[in-house]
Amino acid sequence: MADVETPEELLTGQWQNRPSILDGYKPYLDDRWNEGCTNAWKLWEEIVPLGYKGGYQRVRAYLHDKRTSPRPVTSRPPSPRAVAGWMLRRPESLTESEQLQLKTARTHCPDALTRHVRDFATMLVERQGERLPGWLDAVRQDDLPGLHTLASGIDRDRDAVIAGLTCPGTQALSKDTSTGSRC
Structure with a gap:
C-alpha cells in the first residue's frame, strides 16, 4: 500500500x-x-x-x-493450453461450460486444426504410431503454420516419436532382446 x-x-x-x-x-x-x-x-x-x-x-x-463502457467489454479468451486440452479430451468428458467454450473457440480456428489435434490424441491413446507418417502428410497439406512447426520438430526424430506413440509406457526404454527393437 x-x-x-x-x-x-x-x-x-x-x-x-x-x-x-x-x-x-x-x-x-x-x-x-x-x-x-x-x-x-x-x-x-x-x-x-x-x-x-x-x-x-x-x-x-x-x-x-x-x-x-466506451470500449467493448469482452471476456478474456481461454488460454491455448485450455483449448488444446478440450480438443484432446473426448467430447463427452467435457463439462457443459467447457463444451460451450470449445465451441466458441472453434469458431475462430479451422476445422482441420481440431481434426488433426484429435487424430494425434487418438494415435497417442490407442498406441497407433504407425499412423504418424500419414498424419504428418495430412498436416502439411493444410495451411496451419503452427502444426507445420510441430511436424518439423517431429521429423527431427521421427523414429523415436513413432516408438513413443507405439510402445507402452516404460517398456519403450527397455530393449527387446528377441527382435532387437526398442519396444
Whole structure:
C-alpha cells in the first residue's frame, strides 16, 4: 500500500482478474450481444439450461458494463493450453461450460486444426504410431503454420516419436532382446 500514489491504484487489478462463475459463459453472451440481443433476463434464461448456476444479477452487471463502457467489454479468451486440452479430451468428458467454450473457440480456428489435434490424441491413446507418417502428410497439406512447426520438430526424430506413440509406457526404454527393437 505504501507504494501507490493514488487510492485508485489500490483497487487496480484486485477484482478484475478474479475467476467468476460467469467466465465460461461470457463468450456466448458476447456473441449474443454482438447479434443484437441485449436483454439481460433473456440471456440469463438462455445460459441457465447450458449449466450456468449463477444468478441473474451477475449477468445483468456484466451486460451493464458492456452498455456503459466506451470500449467493448469482452471476456478474456481461454488460454491455448485450455483449448488444446478440450480438443484432446473426448467430447463427452467435457463439462457443459467447457463444451460451450470449445465451441466458441472453434469458431475462430479451422476445422482441420481440431481434426488433426484429435487424430494425434487418438494415435497417442490407442498406441497407433504407425499412423504418424500419414498424419504428418495430412498436416502439411493444410495451411496451419503452427502444426507445420510441430511436424518439423517431429521429423527431427521421427523414429523415436513413432516408438513413443507405439510402445507402452516404460517398456519403450527397455530393449527387446528377441527382435532387437526398442519396444
